[in-house]
Each structure stands twice: as structure tokens, then as C-alpha cells.
Amino acid sequence: MSELLNFNYPPEPATDRVTLFADVILPLPLPKLYTYRIPFEMNDEVLVGARVIVQFGSKKVLSCIVADIHENAPADYQAKYVLDVLDDKPIVTAPQLKLFKWIADYYMCTLGEVINAALPSALKLSSESRIQLHPHYNPEEDELVLAAQEEKIIFALQNNQALTFSEVGNLLQLKSYHKFIKSLIQKEAIIIFEQVSDRFSPKVVKKVRLSEHFVQEEGMLEELFNQLAPQPKQLDVLLNYLQLVPVHQDIHLNYMGVDKAALTNNPHLSASSINTLIKKGVLEQFDKIVSRFPMDHGTQQLPMALSEHQLQAKDEILGLFKEKDTVLLHGVTGSGKTEVYIDLIKHALDSGGQVLYLLPEIALTAQIVTRLMKVFGDKLGVYHSKFSDNERAEVWQGILSGRFQVVVGVRSSVFLPFHDLSLVIIDEEHEASYKQYEPAPRYNARETGLMMAHLQGAKTLLGSATPSIESYYNCKTGRWGLVSMTKRFGEARLPDIELVDTRREQQRKNMHSHFSAKLLQDIEERLKRHEQVILFQNRRGYAPFISCDECSWIPKCKFCAVSLSYHKFNNELRCHYCGYHERMPHDCPACGATTLRSMGFGTEKVEDELKLLLPDAEVQRMDLDTTKKKNSYQQIISDFESGRTNVLVGTQMVTKGLDFENVSLVGILNADTIINFPDFRAHERAYQLFVQVSGRAGRKGKPGSVIIQTRDPLQPIFNKVRSNDYQTLYEHEIEERMRFGYPPFTRMIRVTVKHADDKIAENAAIVLAKDLTDRLGKQQVLGPEVPYIFKIRNLFLQEIHIKLPRDTTNLKAAKGQIAQAIFNLKLLSDFKGIRVVADVDPV
Numbered sequence: 001m002s003e004l005l006n007f008n009y010p011p012e013p014a015t016d017r018v019t020l021f022a023d024v025i026l027p028l029p030l031p032k033l034y035t036y037r038i039p040f041e042m043n044d045e046v047l048v049g050a051r052v053i054v055q056f057g058s059k060k061v062l063s064c065i066v067a068d069i070h071e072n073a074p075a076d077y078q079a080k081y082v083l084d085v086l087d088d089k090p091i092v093t094a095p096q097l098k099l100f101k102w103i104a105d106y107y108m109c110t111l112g113e114v115i116n117a118a119l120p121s122a123l124k125l126s127s128e129s130r131i132q133l134h135p136h137y138n139p140e141e142d143e144l145v146l147a148a149q150e151e152k153i154i155f156a157l158q159n160n161q162a163l164t165f166s167e168v169g170n171l172l173q174l175k176s177y178h179k180f181i182k183s184l185i186q187k188e189a190i191i192i193f194e195q196v197s198d199r200f201s202p203k204v205v206k207k208v209r210l211s212e213h214f215v216q217e218e219g220m221l222e223e224l225f226n227q228l229a230p231q232p233k234q235l236d237v238l239l240n241y242l243q244l245v246p247v248h249q250d251i252h253l254n255y256m257g258v259d260k261a262a263l264t265n266n267p268h269l270s271a272s273s274i275n276t277l278i279k280k281g282v283l284e285q286f287d288k289i290v291s292r293f294p295m296d297h298g299t300q301q302l303p304m305a306l307s308e309h310q311l312q313a314k315d316e317i318l319g320l321f322k323e324k325d326t327v328l329l330h331g332v333t334g335s336g337k338t339e340v341y342i343d344l345i346k347h348a349l350d351s352g353g354q355v356l357y358l359l360p361e362i363a364l365t366a367q368i369v370t371r372l373m374k375v376f377g378d379k380l381g382v383y384h385s386k387f388s389d390n391e392r393a394e395v396w397q398g399i400l401s402g403r404f405q406v407v408v409g410v411r412s413s414v415f416l417p418f419h420d421l422s423l424v425i426i427d428e429e430h431e432a433s434y435k436q437y438e439p440a441p442r443y444n445a446r447e448t449g450l451m452m453a454h455l456q457g458a459k460t461l462l463g464s465a466t467p468s469i470e471s472y473y474n475c476k477t478g479r480w481g482l483v484s485m486t487k488r489f490g491e492a493r494l495p496d497i498e499l500v501d502t503r504r505e506q507q508r509k510n511m512h513s514h515f516s517a518k519l520l521q522d523i524e525e526r527l528k529r530h531e532q533v534i535l536f537q538n539r540r541g542y543a544p545f546i547s548c549d550e551c552s553w554i555p556k557c558k559f560c561a562v563s564l565s566y567h568k569f570n571n572e573l574r575c576h577y578c579g580y581h582e583r584m585p586h587d588c589p590a591c592g593a594t595t596l597r598s599m600g601f602g603t604e605k606v607e608d609e610l611k612l613l614l615p616d617a618e619v620q621r622m623d624l625d626t627t628k629k630k631n632s633y634q635q636i637i638s639d640f641e642s643g644r645t646n647v648l649v650g651t652q653m654v655t656k657g658l659d660f661e662n663v664s665l666v667g668i669l670n671a672d673t674i675i676n677f678p679d680f681r682a683h684e685r686a687y688q689l690f691v692q693v694s695g696r697a698g699r700k701g702k703p704g705s706v707i708i709q710t711r712d713p714l715q716p717i718f719n720k721v722r723s724n725d726y727q728t729l730y731e732h733e734i735e736e737r738m739r740f741g742y743p744p745f746t747r748m749i750r751v752t753v754k755h756a757d758d759k760i761a762e763n764a765a766i767v768l769a770k771d772l773t774d775r776l777g778k779q780q781v782l783g784p785e786v787p788y789i790f791k792i793r794n795l796f797l798q799e800i801h802i803k804l805p806r807d808t809t810n811l812k813a814a815k816g817q818i819a820q821a822i823f824n825l826k827l828l829s830d831f832k833g834i835r836v837v838a839d840v841d842p843v
Contacts, residue, residue, distance in 0.1 A: 018071060021079060022046055024064040025100075026056060027124065028112045029440070033067055037079040046082060049090025049097065051123070053083045063124060065092050065115055091123065091400065093419045095456050100415075102451055108749075108815055108838045109440040117441055118415035122393035131181060131190045132162040144187050149180045154189060203390070208241075208274070208283045209257030215247050224282065233273040238282070240269055260285065306343055310336050313485050314343055320481030321459045326450065328429070328475050329463040331485030332494065332724065333695020337463050338368065338659075339489075341425050342375055344461065349379070349405055353422020353458070357408045358449055360431035361653060362386055362633055369408055376406050383409035383416060386633070411436060411445030414452055421456040424449050429462035429471055430688055435843045442839045465695060466688040466726060469681075469733050470744040488699070495666070495697040495704030497722045499713040513609045514601050519667050519707050520613060527617055527646055531664040531702070535606060535649045536693045538674055540623040541576075542568040542605045543598030546584075553590040555582075561791035566598050567625065568608065578793045606669065607649045614647075622650035655693040661700035666693055671710040675717060678788065680742050681843070683717055687729050690721045743841075746803040747811065749818065750842045753784070754835040758796040764831045765798030768821060772800065775817040780804060795835070815840075 017040050023033040036054050038046050046052060051063045063086060073079060092100075100114045131153075133139075139154055146154065149172050156163060156171055169177045184190045214220045228235040244262060247254045264271045277283045306314060313329065317340070320327045331337045345355045359368065362384045372380050381395045381404030398404040400417050407413055411434050426434075426449050434445040446462070453460040462471060462480075475482035488494060500516045510517040523533050545563035547554050555564045557575035564573035566584065574581040587594045598605070607621045620626075622636050639645045640660060648654060668690065675686045690708065698704020708718065720729050738745055753768060755761035765784035773781045783800040790797055804814050822836045 017043065019073075020046070021070055021073060022052065022066045022082060023068040023070070024052065024054060025067050025111045025115045026054075026062055026064045027116045027119075028056070028062075029110045030112050031110055033111065035072075035074040035079050036082045037073075038069070038082050042082060042085055045085045045088070047087070047090050049092040049094065050085065050087035051091060052085050055080055055083060065097075065119075067097060067111070089400075091396070091417065092118075093400075093417045095419060095421075095452075096415070096417055098455050099448070099452050102455075103441050103443055103448060105812070105815075106447075106451075107441045107443050107840050108819060109442070113440040117412070117436075117439075120389055120392035120396055122389035123396065130162045130164050131157070131168065131184075131192055133157045134188050134191050137189045139189075142189075144189060146187075146189075147180065147183070149174070149177070150184055150189075153180060153184060157190065203394075204287045206260040206285060207257040207288050208260050208263065208278065208285050209245070209254050210241065210247065211281055211284050212254075214282070215251045215254045221248075228282075231273075233270040234277055234282075237263060237269050237273050237277055240266065241283070257286070257288075304339050304342075306339055307336065307489060309485060309487055310340050310343075310489070313483050314340050316483045317344065317461060317481075318347070320483065324479075324481045325454065326460045326462070326474075326479075327481035327483060328467055328471055329461060329483050329485065330467055330472075330726075331463065331465060332488060333465045333692065334488040334494075334659075334699040335465075335485040336489035337427070337485065338371065340485075341427070341461070341463070342372065344423060344425070345372075345406055346375070348423040349376075351422060352420070354399070354418050354420050355406045355423045355425070356413060356416070356418065356421065356449070356452075357406065357425045358413060358427065358434075358445060359408065359410055360428050360433035362410055362627075367637060367659060372406065372408060378403075379405045381407045383407055383413045385410070385412065386631075411443075411448075414443075414445050414448045418452075418456065421453065421458040424453040424458055424460045426450075426460065426462045428464055428692075430464045430466055430468040432685070432843045435841075437839075440837075442837075444841055444843070447841065466691050469684055469730060469737065472730050473734060473744045493698065493703075494724060495694055495706050497694060497706040497708065499718055499722075500707055500709045501711070501713050502709050503711040512613060514606065514669055515609070515613065516707075516709055519669075519709065522665055522705065522707060523614065523617070523647070523667070526665045527614070529664075530643075530646075530662075532640065532643075532660060532662045533647045533665045533667065534654055534660075534663055534693070534696050535610070535647065535667045535669060536651075536654055537601065537603050537606050537649065537669045538651055538689070539565075539600070539602040540604065540625055540651055541565040541574065541602035542608070543602060544600040546573070546596050546598050548588040548591060548593055549595035549597055550593040551588060551591040553588050555585075559792070559794045561789055565602065568604055569625070577789070601669075603649050603651055610647060610649065617647045618645040619647045619649060620645040622648060622653050624651070627653070652689070654696065655689055658696060659699060660696065662702070663697050663699070664702050664704050666697040666704070666706045668693060668706070668708045671708050671718075672712060675712075675715060680737070680740070684729070684733055686717050687720060687726075690717075691724065691726075694721070741803050741805070744806070746805055747809070747840075748842060749802040749804070749815075750839045751800040751802065751818065751822070752787075752837045752839070753798040753800070754795040754837070755831075755833065756795055758791075760831065760834065761796040761798050764825060764834050764836075765800060767828070767831075768825050768836070769800050771821040771824065772802065772818065775821060776802065776804075776814060 020038040021035050023035050048066050056062050103114050104111045244258045245253050263274050278285050317327050348355050383395045426446050436443050474480040500518050505511050505516045526533050543566040546566050555573050557580050560577045567574050571584045572581045603621050603623045607619050610619050627633050640648050694706040753761050753765040769784050784798045787797050787799045
């Protein structure tokens with residue numbers, strides 16, 4: 001579909017019909033909605049929540065979502081017309097629109113940014129400038145003086161309806177081809193327009209079936225056999241088809257046919273014979289749109305019977321749901337929370353509702369989906385960023401049509417078009433992975449999921465072995481319900497945890513690279529017993545940085561204030577913030593020495609050294625580097641589950657909810673870097689991480705052990721981990737936060753000022769902090785200060801932290817004051833080009 005950029009509808013004839021206008025959400029960071037006039041003939045076609053095509057500015061043609069329809073013309077500008085309607089039904093539901101508006105207000109961003117994040121790319125429209133012959137220009141009659149390059153363009157346009165700008169460049173073999181386009185426009189020989197196309201394309205498979213008269217007319221099939229008798233290869237194709245599609249039993253089966261690939265991929269059949277039968281009219285080929293998520297009715301089975309302990313937890317949850325909308329399930333690792341979730345999902349579906357099951361990591365979906373698919377079959381949809389655009393669009397459409405009643409997904413799943421939501425499950429609710437950092441909206445899927453459930457009258461169940469302090473506080477103050485599961489499922493018991501003092505081990509020369517003698521010995525024993533091991537190191541790559549022994553030179557990122565990490569597999573240095581990478585140097589660029597040494601260690605180095613120390617071990621690594629491909633998570637987990645690998649080395653991905661029955665040992669290689677971090681949540685996160693990764697051991701009755709390597713075994717946090725004492729951790733943390741004014745007693749907003757010049761960034765932050773202090777009060781504004789990493793992607797950073805007391809602050813008014821202060825800063829001539837980002841509830 002294409003529209004001229006200067007397209008306008010002719011004047012409307014006199015009529016009694018109502019003139020309607022549509023407020024639309026453009027996928028742009030605009031602070032307001034934009035209003036368009038609806039042509040009379042589209043009055044009944046334009047719907048709230050549907051997509052329409054509009055012209056924005058002089059060059060852009062965009063698809064957008066209709067947010068409202070009314071009769072009020074805009075006062076400040078003349079409304080342009082809606083160009084076209086894409087949907088005959090809304091693709092965004094009324095509850096979604098309410099949620100999107102809440103996200104924009106709460107997280108201080110625009111509705112356009114929310115829509116951009118929410119809609120799958122395949123449901124957005126692509127737009128590219130193109131040229132075509134002017135409708136009034138006739139190359140054969142109009143005598144225009146054209147340059148040789150212009151004649152080439154005109155000739156090409158006579159054979160093609162349109163050309164993109166890049167196609168013109170390729171045609172002329174010139175870099176500066178725009179002047180010829182401009183000249184032809186001035187001569188009114190061509191016009192520019194925007195080509196808009198819907199990027200969603202259904203999956204199509206080629207199928208074949210017997211031509212209808214061979215099935216419908218009596219005796220024709222026997223006659224066909226006689227005709228093909230001299231052609232044995234073609235006869236084989238026919239016999240094979242009839243085996244797959246027994247039309248002699250039911251002639252209606254022929255209508256569905258069979259996938260052509262089922263015949264062409266058969267090594268016993270001739271592909272050319274199949275095509276010959278199609279040419280003869282014996283077989284007919286046709287296209288069929290199929291789902292990217294094939295329905296499997298054969299896998300469905302009853303959910304596992306709950307144990308007495310699980311049944312008690314489920315009954316308590318349902319009982320609390322009668323009084324409260326939100327319940328926290330605090331269950332120790334391995335207590336069987338997933339089985340409780342499955343039973344509650346079944347209960348919700350039996351009541352006719354929809355269910356969203358949120359997970360913090362894509363890695364977890366591989367195991368969970370397998371378990372849920374066995375119970376819910378084709379009612380289950382899966383949604384995450386490793387899926388293609390078309391796959392995500394299909395899940396979106398499947399929810400709208402009612403095909404998917406249960407969806408398992410990561411944080412972006414909160415944007416899906418549920419319209420009859422009954423239950424939201426947020427598993428591992430404490431995880432920081434639920435927070436979106438860049439780009440806007442900087443939302444937290446846990447909080448958004450809670451609001452989503454509230455807007456649709458659904459119940460929310462949060463689950464964790466190590467709840468966030470804020471969530472547990474909500475339970476303790478009576479806002480949420482609390483259910484506890486204190487025992488592991490079946491005969492399993494919590495693992496034994498042992499601390500290894502690596503400082504003392506080094507003095508005794510008992511360290512083998514980064515492995516203590518105790519850890520290596522225990523790994524060898526487990527492998528001899530054909531058991532499995534998980535090793536956790538919270539840093540990917542081979543080494544955090546390299547250094548020259550002679551002059552202490554350390555390679556730094558060109559764009560960020562961080563050292564480059566060494567990745568041995570690709571032999572490169574890489575920035576983990578902006579992605580910049582360069583080849584590993586052979587010698588020091590500063591002094592020329594060849595004594596470059598890797599410092600520290602990451603998962604890649606752990607994997608490498610373990611293979612040298614234990615050559616019989618089958619080692620696999622799970623981190624961001626090894627899980628970039630679509631199915632890499634599933635493959636790594638499948639290999640470990642089946643025993644093809646027996647040692648899994650990983651980052652935080654291995655700590656979250658994975659369930660392996662043969663794992664009897666977990667090793668934490670460097671606990672100190674996790675504890676000693678400058679953040680008020682450092683001890684909470686360290687406890688959560690240690691308990692979660694420890695919980696991977698001994699889950700199916702087999703005794704489990706955990707070895708934590710540390711240079712400071714007297715750290716108080718270790719006693720809490722060893723005794724699984726969450727209550728003591730909570731009491732200490734909540735007292736500290738009350739004393740110093742941190743969440744849950746305050747709401748925090750981090751305002752980051754960014755500029756390519758460090759002095760401009762600093763001065764702008766000082767001016768902004770003063771304005772915010774005048775508006776909000778001295779006690780509420782901290783900073784500005786230079787963050788630990790003070791430059792990212794060539795921009796210098798300054799941070800201002802705002803603490804807003806929950807009980808005494810009008811949050812909406814305070815955010816309005818912050819937004820106004822930011823707006824005023826950008827108006828100042830000294831700070832042109834400044835970027836300011838407000839992050840609500842940073843984690």
C-alpha cells in the first residue's frame with residue numbers, strides 16, 4: 001500500500017454525518033497524543049485499540065494505535081486525515097491501554113515509548129522513501145531536457161512501479177545520487193512517497209493433494225493406477241500419498257492433503273516424479289497458513305498429585321485470595337512451588353480465565369515450558385525475545401483469538417493483550433532481571449504485573465525462596481497474604497554448606513589456579529559416582545581485564561570508563577557496557593613488552609582450566625556469550641539433563657529455578673565480589689544469590705553439598721546462608737533501611753545527566769539538583785555525584801538520587817515537579833544537547 005506524502009482528501013460534501021477525530025499513540029517519544037480527522041467513509045472502521053496509518057510531519061508515514069475517538073477538533077493545529085485502517089478488530093485491548101497509560105505516568109516516559117516496547121516488531125509498519133513517475137508526466141510526449149543519469153532513472157521507473165533511494169544509488173553506481181532525484185522532482189518528472197508495508201507474515205507451508213475428480217468420481221482412482229503402471233516412480237509417490245492420506249476410508253481427508261516436504265524429503269521417492277504428477281494434474285499443490293506453534297493434543301496429561309505440604313500451601317493461597325488480591329509464596333528451594341503453580345493455573349482455567357506466568361530469565365522457560373506443555377498442551381503460549389518477530393506476533397494474535405489461555409514469558413509478557421486475566425504468577429519475584437534499564441520505558445515487570453492484575457480484577461501470586469525485602473514487608477504489614485513452605489519436596493533435604501578460606505589455602509599452596517583442593521576433590525568424587533556439578537562465577541569472559549607486567553598498562557574502552565574484558569574464544573577484548581571490541585594485542589601498546597597477563601577470571605577461564613585439571617569431565621558453559629542463538633538455552637539444559645555434560649559453569653543464569661535431579665555439588669568460586677558491592681541492597685542480593693545457587697544441589701533425595709570459596713569466611717552473611725535464616729536477614733535489613741530512609745520506606749528516583757563534555761554534565765547536574773532541592777526539599781535530594789562507572793558510550797554521567805517518603809509524599813505531584821525541573825534545564829542555552837534520564841524505582 002502506498003500514499004503520496006502530500007495526499008489530502010477532497011472537501012467533504014454537505015452531510016448530516018458526524019465529523020470524528022482520533023487521538024493516536026504514535027511510536028515516537030512525544031509528550032502528547034496527536035489528533036487526526038477520520039474520513040466519513042472510515043467512521044465505522046476506525047476503532048479504539050486498532051492500528052491506523054497516518055502522515056506525521058512532511059516525510060513520515062507511520063502506523064499508530066487509536067487511543068480515543070471523539071468530536072473535538074484540535075485547537076492548535078489543523079488535523080490531517082487518517083490515511084488507512086489496518087485492523088478490523090482492536091489489537092490492543094481496553095485493559096492494555098489503561099496499563100500503558102499507567103506505565104507512562106509511573107515510569108515518567110511517553111506513551112509512544114511504551115507502545116514501541118509493547119508491540120512486536122512484526123505488528124509495526126516499516127516505512128522507506130521511494131520514487132515513482134509523476135502521474136502527469138509522460139516520458140514519450142513531454143520533452144524535458146534530462147541528464148544521462150536522469151534518463152537512466154526514468155527508464156528504470158518505466159519498467160518498475162517504484163524504486164527506493166538505495167536502488168537508485170545502485171542503478172547509477174554513484175554515492176552522490178540525490179542531486180539527480182532532486183532535479184527530477186523540480187522538473188515534475190517524479191514524486192517521492194513512503195512505501196508502508198505490514199511486516200507480519202504468516203507461516204505458509206506447501207501442501208499437495210489428489211486432484212478432486214480422482215477422489216469424487218467412482219473408478220477414477222483405479223484408472224489412475226493403470227495409467228501410472230508403466231511409471232513405477234510416479235506410482236510409488238501415489239502409493240505413499242495414499243498411505244499418509246487414506247482417502248479410500250474417508251474422502252474428506254484429501255481436502256487437507258499432506259505437506260509436500262513429507263514426500264520430497266522421503267529418500268525412497270523421486271522429487272522429479274512428484275513435480276511431474278503436479279504438472280500432469282494428478283496432484284495439486286496449494287499453500288496453507290499454519291501456526292508456528294503446532295498444536296499437540298497427544299501430550300496432555302493430568303498434573304502431578306500434590307503432596308500434603310503442597311496441598312496445604314495451595315489451600316492457604318486460595319483462602320487468602322478471598323480476602324487479598326496478592327499473596328507471596330515463600331518456599332525454600334526444592335519445596336515444589338512449580339507444582340503448586342500448575343494446580344492453581346488449572347483452577348483458574350477451569351473458571352474460564354487467562355493466566356500469565358512470569359519468569360525472570362529466558363533460560364528458565366526451557367524447563368518450565370516442557371512441564372507445562374504436558375499439562376496444558378496447545379492452550380500454552382510462550383513469549384520472549386529469542387523468538388522471531390513473527391512468532392511473537394503469532395502469540396499476540398493467539399491471545400486475542402483465545403487460542404492461548406496460559407502464557408509463559410519474561411518481562412515483556414506484561415504487554416500482551418489479555419482481556420480476561422484471572423491469575424498472574426510472578427516466579428522468583430526478587431530477581432533484578434524483571435527491571436528494564438534501557439531504553440524507556442524503564443519498568444519493573446513485577447510492579448507492572450501487579451498493576452496489570454489490579455486493572456483486570458485478577459489475583460497475583462508471587463513466589464520465591466528468597467523474597468525481596470519490599471515484598472516481605474508488604475506481607476508483614478498486612479497488605480499482602482503470606483504462605484510459607486519450609487520443607488523440600490519428598491525425601492530431599494537442604495544441602496550442607498561448607499566455607500573454604502582461599503587466603504589460607506593459598507598460604508598452604510592448596511589452590512590450583514582458582515580451585516581449592518577441597519573443591520577439586522569433591523568434583524572428582526561426584527564425577528566418579530556419575531553425579532553432576534554446577535559451578536557459579538558471577539562474571540563472563542575469560543578475564544575481567546589484562547595488564548602489562550612491566551608498565552601496568554590496562555586496556556580501556558574507547559567509549560566507556562571501564563576496562564576491556566578478555567574473551568579467549570574470539571581472542572578479543574570486549575566492553576560489557578557498549579559492546580565495543582578489539583583484537584587482543586600481541587605486545588603492550590604503551591611500552592612494547594610482551595608480558596601481558598590476564599587478571600581475575602570469568603566463566604570462560606573457569607571452563608578452560610577445569611578441562612585441563614579434569615580432562616575426563618564433560619564441561620559446558622552457560623552465560624550471555626553461549627546463549628545468543630535462539631535455541632542455545634534449550635540445548636545446554638538438554639545436554640545437562642540427559643547427562644551428556646556433567647559440569648555446568650555459569651553466571652547468574654544457573655542460579656534461577658533450574659531443576660536437575662542429578663546435581664549433588666554446587667561450587668561458588670568467588671563469593672567476595674558479590675558481597676562487597678557499593679549498594680544498599682548488596683547483602684540482600686548476596687544472600688539471595690548464594691541461597692538460590694545452593695538450592696540447585698540435592699533436589700531429588702540425593703544428598704547435596706555446597707562449597708563457597710571466600711577470603712573472608714567470618715562475613716555475617718554466610719551464617720545466615722548456612723542456616724537458611726531469611727528471617728534474621730529481613731529483620732536486620734528492614735531496621736537499616738528504616739534508619740537511613742531506603743525502600744520500602746521511601747520511593748527512589750535516580751536522575752542521570754549525560755553529556756559528551758564532562759564539565760557541561762557536571763554543571764547541568766548542579767543546576768538541576770538545586771532546582772530539585774528548591775522544589776522537593778533538601779532532605780529528599782542527594783547529589784549530584786559521579787557514579788562508579790562515570791562514562792558510557794562516550795557520554796559522561798552525573799547522578800542525582802531522590803528519596804520520597806511513602807507516607808507523606810504526593811507521588812504524582814512530586815514526579816510533575818521533577819519533570820518540570822528537567823524541562824527547564826533543557827531550555828537553558830548552556831545545556832543544549834544535554835540528556836536527562838529519570839529511572840523510577842531503580843534496582
